Amino acid sequence: MSTFALTKHPALVIAPGASAQTGQHVTNTTGPECRVLLVCDPVLVSLGLAENVRNSIVEAGHSVALFDDLQSDPKEASVDAATKMAFDMQANCVVGLGGGSALDTSKVVAVLAHSGEGCAAYRLAEKQLPFRKTGLIALPTTAGTGSETTGTSIISQADGVKNWFWGPPLKPDMALMDPDLTVGLPKFWTFYTGLDALVHSIESRTNRFRFDENDALAEQGIIQAANHLRAAVEQPDSIEARTGMMLAAAYGGLAIGNTGCAVAHNIGHALGSLAQVPHGRAVSVALAQTMEWAIDGNRSAFDRVGQLLGGRDAADVEDK
Numbered sequence: 465m466s467t468f469a470l471t472k473h474p475a476l477v478i479a480p481g482a483s484a485q486t487g488q489h490v491t492n493t494t495g496p497e498c499r500v501l502l503v504c505d506p507v508l509v510s511l512g513l514a515e516n517v518r519n520s521i522v523e524a525g526h527s528v529a530l531f532d533d534l535q536s537d538p539k540e541a542s543v544d545a546a547t548k549m550a551f552d553m554q555a556n557c558v559v560g561l562g563g564g565s566a567l568d569t570s571k572v573v574a575v576l577a578h579s580g581e582g583c584a585a586y587r588l589a590e591k592q593l594p595f596r597k598t599g600l601i602a603l604p605t606t607a608g609t610g611s612e613t614t615g616t617s618i619i620s621q622a623d624g625v626k627n628w629f630w631g632p633p634l635k636p637d638m639a640l641m642d643p644d645l646t647v648g649l650p651k652f653w654t655f656y657t658g659l660d661a662l663v664h665s666i667e668s669r670t671n672r673f674r675f676d677e678n679d680a681l682a683e684q685g686i687i688q689a690a691n692h693l694r695a696a697v698e699q700p701d702s703i704e705a706r707t708g709m710m711l712a713a714a715y716g717g718l719a720i721g722n723t724g725c726a727v728a729h730n731i732g733h734a735l736g737s738l739a740q741v742p743h744g745r746a747v748s749v750a751l752a753q754t755m756e757w758a759i760d761g762n763r764s765a766f767d768r769v770g771q772l773l774g775g776r777d778a779a780d781v782e783d784k
Contacts, residue, residue, distance in 0.1 A: 468675045471721050472632065474602070474613055478641040478710055480703050483603055486517050486559065486640060487524025493637045494557040494599035500528040501555040501577070503546055503570040505562035508532075508605065513645065517561055517603065529553055531573075534562075537620045537736075538569045544582045546573045550598070551580030557599035560636075563657075564609035564743075567602050568617035571634045574600040583619060587627040596633035605645045607696070607709035608657025608744055610664055610717020612639035618733075626737045635721070639714060643706035655697050656744030658709050662689040663747045664716030667726040670758065670765040678722045685715035686772045727754050 477489065490498055500521050508514045509532050521528045531546045546569060550558060555577050560570025572583050578597045585591045602612035611617070615635040620626050649657075665685030668674065674682070692708030699705060731754065732747030741749075759766045 468677050469722070470677060471615070472635060473718055474636045475638040476613075476641070476714060477638060478643070478707065478714070480644050480707070481642060482640055483513075483517055483561075483642040483645055484520055486601070486603065487520040487522070487526060489601060489638060489640055490521055490526055490557050490559065490599070491524050493601060496525060498526045498557045498599070499553055499555045500526050500557045500559055501531060501546070501550045501553065501573065502528055502559045502561060503531050503534075503566055503573060504560070505534055505566045505605070506532040508562055511648070513605070514561060517559070521559065526557075529555075534565055534569060536565055537618075537624070537626070538565045539620050539622060540583055541622065543569050543572050543619055546570075547576045547583070548580060550574075550577035555598060557601070559601045559603065561603045561605065563604070563606040564611045564618075567604060567609070567611035568619060570602065571600060571611070571617050571636065572619060572629055574598045575633045583629065584621075586629055587619075589628075589630055593629070593631040593633045600636045601638045601640055602636040603640045603642065603645065604710065604713065606649060606653065606657045607646055607706065607713040608660040610661060610713045610715075610720070612636060612641065613714050613717035614721050624737065626733060641710045641714065643703050643710055646706045646710065647701055647703075649700070651697050651700065654700065654709075655693070656742055656748070658689060658693040658696060658712070658744070659748040660744035661685065661709065661713040661716045662693065663728055663732075663744075663751050664720050664725065665689065665712070666751065666769050667728060668716070668719035668723045669769055670762050671723055671726040672761065673723040674762070674765060675723070678719055681715050681722070682719040683768075683772060685712050685719055686769060688712035688715060690773050727758060
């Protein structure tokens with residue numbers, strides 16, 4: 465009998481319009497009359513989406529402050545500024561709203577909010593993250609990184625070098641997934657964030673740390689992406705397709721939380737740091753270029769991925 469460990473999963477809520485219930489979920493997660501820091505992408509403020517979430521929090525009886533001084537690759541200075549705001553207001557809940565950058569920032573802020581520490585000391589797990597005492601709810605507006613379900617964040621130094629932060633305290637209490645929030649995402653970003661989600665699940669299903677009990681999560685991620693990515697790009701108003709891709713991202717995040725990624729993400733992060741290639745594009749190109757080599761490491765697993773994607777298995781491809 466094999467031994468394994470499945471990490472703790474956030475509570476998962478997925479439904480059109482679910483973001484309108486953010487305040488109630490704050491109450492259910494952290495308690496009444498919370499002091500909430502809302503961390504979000506600045507574009508969401510201009511679109512009015514941040515205000516809708518803020519109103520939900522206020523209507524539930526909580527006080528809320530907004531932090532939106534973010535950029536696409538969050539810098540340590542921004543994370544530290546948000547952490548100081550959370551510390552000064554004695555926040556007992558952090559809500560992250562946005563893509564991977566906003567969610568990654570909110571997760572680190574929630575962990576450090578109680579102490580007000582800067583994040584640099586925790587780069588690459590050089591120092592163990594403290595136990596999180598602050599509630600954490602993630603509302604993704606893209607379907608790709610899976611940050612809403614993972615215990616990792618990627619934060620850049622001032623010179624642009626990206627560092628991983630990881631540990632159980634970074635995993636949100638709840639992933640609150642509202643497909644309505646992703647409808648306005650441009651086709652380019654829908655496609656490449658969706659590929660990121662797919663690559664997560666493929667790498668989890670095929671890497672050397674895979675195990676049977678986790679394969680179900682990775683396979684669901686692959687199935688959801690295979691069934692819905694094309695429709696999400698070609699029919700951007702399709703709530704069914706958007707919901708499917710949010711599930712693909714969530715399952716992919718849960719899967720890599722148990723196994724990690726593989727060489728495509730290793731190369732992809734280097735491409736992002738050195739050449740500013742968008743992450744989803746970088747990891748999908750890297751997977752395509754390394755798959756023939758990687759197949760030799762786990763042929764049966766890649767056979768299964770090919771079948772799930774509706775194609776041939778590795779042996780059939782090799783014979784042609």
